[in-house]
Amino acid sequence: MIEQLVVEGLAIGACYGLFGIAVAIIYKTSEVVNFAQGEMGMVATFVAFHILTVYHVPFWLAFVLTLLFAAALGALIQTCFLRPAKDPTVLGLIIITLGAEMLLMGLAGWKWGAEQKDFPFILSVQKTREIAPGLELNEWSMGVFVLSAVIMLILFLFFRYSRLGIAMRATQQNVNAAKVMGIKVERVFAITWAMSSVIGAVAAMFFAARSVLDPNFMMEPFMRAFAAAVLGGLTSIPGVVAGGLIMGIVENVFGYRWPEWKPIVAFVVIVLILTLKPSGLFAKHFVKKV
């Protein structure tokens, strides 16, 4: 039974990690926590649902179209909401993302209604395979393990070796110096938001397949993914994924023993860890820039 608990915990944890990466990418470049992240994923998932149920196209085509939409949505929000802000503080930008969150939720409610829907995802949570005696693994979990590992690896290499990735890190460290070095920071921000939105959309589709699709369905996963990202360290991509995995396992193992404490046990662990290591488990300690 404990093996199954760990596997289930790792699966949901990988999904938290995947979504946490989306939050972390924006944070890495601009130090802004994007509170609209969940709703951006939610709207993208609704778009996928719409394409699948109205136009009846194959899943993979709908998936690709949705990712294109998600990229455009991310860039659009950055360009239309955050960029026009005059001499913004980080707090001001965070408040703008909260406004965008409300807007997207209202938009989804207006377009698709509040009634819950079943999201027709290609990987089923009901199709399982026995990977060891008494240990089941479903298609959904396999998908999320593979995808989060691949995305983590790509991003790790991207930030370390690609010119754009290095430009993003430079922008995070010092916007003015980056500008002096010829980096078009506004373009970097827009690309960051597009990338983050795409990863968030993938994670949101995974969450929808496990639960139901409605305008509120990403509120709780966002909170947990954000907490997991903080636990692992918001500036470290592998750290964010590790934070998600830890959170998933802690929740499941403690939640099994004390179900009534399940919703808060992970947060208690996070508070304890952050008390000892404020920057998160895997990130370097934050030093204020001067």
Next chain:
Amino acid sequence: MRRTVLGMFVFAVACAILASWPAHAARPGFDAKEIRIAQWGPQTGPAAPWGAVARGSALLFNMVNDSGGIHGRKIKYFIRDDQYNPAQTKAVVKELVEREGIFAFVGGVGAACGMAVKDYLAQNKVIWVSPSTAIDEYVFPVNPYLFAVYPLYDDEASILTKYIVEKLGAKKIAFFYQNDAYGKSGLDGCKTRMDALKMKLVEEIPVEPGEKDLSSQMLRLKNSGAEVVIMWVNPTTAAIALKTSQTIGFKPQWVSSNTLSDYPLMNKITGGLWEGVITGAFGVPPTADHPLMNKYREAAKKYAPEERFGTFYLAGVLFAEPLVEALKRTGPNLSTDACLKQLNSIRNFQGIGPVINWSPTVHQGTDSIQIQKCGPDSSYILLQDWTSNDLARWKKK
């Protein structure tokens, strides 16, 4: 100086007069031509699917008006969207009572929304029939203006538990409940019945309403060896529970409260897993060959062809039926007191819901439910007709 003092005195007197002026002056809720009835309900926002309740009541009022009204008066019906937000409920109810003049409210989704206006309605002597939820505070102690139809959740859970033990022959029963008043009320009813049967639950697992990962809860239920799991949760949690239990190969008989008795909706959001689930119900199935239901089905085609003829929509009709009956019995000399007298004397009234009995000392109209099962293509299979709870605590008071 004297002028300043005089000015301040005049200002103070003016403030005192304004403060003592009645904050509201409710208009009478009827005149020679119409009776004004209202309902709040979430037409937008997260709980919008339940907004069908308010629109369902409109069906009955339209039918009444088309047949000449009630003693020459037409029903003027107001629906207000409160977005399932108690602060909004307060605002819309106040506006309706003070600006439009409302004789009675009917239905009203949301326990917190209802609690936000319960005392205000009573203070303004506005009748409120059939709140769309079951909570003790509505009916205990008796509120002279509030009449409930919705069966209490502990009564429903008690009846379902008895059915599970006596008809299904289950020995190992677990309870999976939302960690709030709704879920705990169901758990209480189940345990009262289990105590009477000298049995114990093999597991009782709480869940927070927003939780999206239920793996540990489902594994624990599986480990308990439960043959039957009773769930007192919301539709989203129920959908996740069924999907997750499939993943881990746990296939008990699921039983739930009437709140999950909209089979087409539940089957849709669970990807077909709802088939075989047993639920309580406080109305006959929408597809039933029942004289009244047939009448309503035909009327819906005329008045609301765009509406899905589902459980929530029909609940609106069911909630309005006893109010219409009381207004008919009141006769042409309408007044709040006259209508209250008729409501208090309703005995053995039955529409498409359970038999309703109200008296001046008991305003909980019923403790009866039907037991139904989701069949193929989201069909409704009646397992047990109206059954009351022989252990109902409020009947022993």
